[in-house]
Amino acid sequence: QVHLVESGGGLVQAGGSLRLSCAASGRTVSSNSMAWFRQAPGKEREFVAAINWSGGSTYYGDSVKGRFTISRDNAKNTVYLQMNSLKPEDTAVYYCAVHRTFGVISTVRGDYQYWGQGTQLTVSS
Numbered sequence: 725q726v727h728l729v730e731s732g733g734g735l736v737q738a739g740g741s742l743r744l745s746c747a748a749s750g751r752t753v754s755s756n757s758m759a760w761f762r763q764a765p766g767k768e769r770e771f772v773a774a775i776n777w778s779g780g781s782t783y784y785g786d787s788v789k790g791r792f793t794i795s796r797d798n799a800k801n802t803v804y805l806q807m808n809s810l811k812p813e814d815t816a817v818y819y820c821a822v823h824r825t826f827g828v829i830s831t832v833r834g835d836y837q838y839w840g841q842g843t844q845l846t847v848s849s
Contacts, residue, residue, distance in 0.1 A: 733843030746820030
């Protein structure tokens with residue numbers, strides 16, 4: 725069993741930056757891809773970014789490409805999401821997740837087995 729705790733959310737002005745963290749406990753996740761998803765009120769949960777086990781491969785949703793950067797520290801069992809040039813449309817609850825299969829990376833929500841409780845990001849205009 726893996727327990728994920730996100731942190732770092734908050735209120736930021738448009739154009740600002742913020743870094744989210746997601747710490748995993750229960751077992752090491754160093755062999756699993758990890759990802760960030762987000763869900764705005766009234767909308768489906770959408771893919772934001774994913775990173776493979778080594779950090780050597782990353783994927784981004786089109787709406788965040790060039791502005792967000794995903795990274796991980798396997799020694800700390802933690803994944804990060806650096807968010808720059810934030811926009812009001814980035815406002816959402818951000819969730820981190822662990823892929824259900826070792827060594828596989830994907831952007832599909834159903835491929836991720838463990839989820840955190842989410843952290844709220846609000847970007848004011």
